[in-house]
Amino acid sequence: MKGLICLGCGMLVVALTFVVTMGQEESPPAYVGMKGCVCHKLKSLGNQVGHWQEKDPHAKAYESLKSEESKKVAAQMGIKDPTADKRCLECHATASVAPEDQRVNLKMEDGVSCEGCHGPGSKYCKKQIMIDRERAVARGLVVIKTPEQRQKVCGRCHNKDVPKEFYKELDFVKDWEPVKHTLPPEEN
Ligand code: HEC
Ligand code: HEC
């Protein structure tokens, strides 16, 4: 009997260890925020950050929630403050979908940030990993090249859940111009 109990305990310990290690290995990647994307300010890399800040409407997506038009449409839906309501924030601010403890890194003001499309970066943002595309993808980097990949990523927010006053039918490949940022030609 004693032996059986010991065997039971032993199996429990093994099982628990297994669950704990599995948990560590599979802990979901975290949002690192715009600071984690600093290399992409380099001209030699294509300065995607500069482009996003200056030209990409996604960088202003949170700011847009403050407009009169935004407040009006929100009010019609019974929403008092669109800058604080999940029903608006989920598509307008990546920070709003990040877990509470990761919001220090990612500010609401960053609107739809790099990670909003390319996935949370904690496991792929290091340079040694980033230079190996396959490894980066295995660690969470979302590459968005093919029409199917675009449909999947862009369609998460560009869909019929957009308040009808603002909805636009987009072609995710052709209507890429204001968002367009690439690697310098020699890197492609
Ligand atoms: C996390 C949500 C989200 C994802 C993912 C997303 N978008 Fe957007 N997009 C928005 C929001 C919100 C706006 C409105 C920004 C603003 O002006 O405040 C926007 C605006 C745009 C605009 C400008 C539309 C206009 O007013 O003319 C284009 C073009 C666009 N997105 C293309 C894309 C493409 C292409 C993808 C996929 C590669 C994509 N978006 C992925 C949320 C998203
Ligand atoms: C399902 C995602 C989604 C939700 C939810 C959402 N939006 Fe948007 N919003 C977008 C997208 C995407 C655009 C850009 C237009 C387009 O391409 O359809 C946009 C555009 C806008 C714009 C125009 C920005 C500009 O300056 O051109 C405003 C304002 C806006 N939304 C406010 C709101 C408010 C207020 C709410 C909550 C009541 C809300 N949105 C909920 C995705 C969303």
Ligand code: HEC
């Ligand atoms: C609205 C979604 C969206 C946002 C936000 C976004 N990207 Fe992208 N990114 C894309 C898409 C789509 C492509 C693929 C372009 C193509 O077809 O070559 C891309 C391509 C890239 C590439 C080139 C990869 C390659 O293989 O050619 C880099 C680097 C990149 N993004 C970095 C960033 C950085 C850094 C930010 C933030 C400043 C950012 N992206 C924000 C959608 C986005």
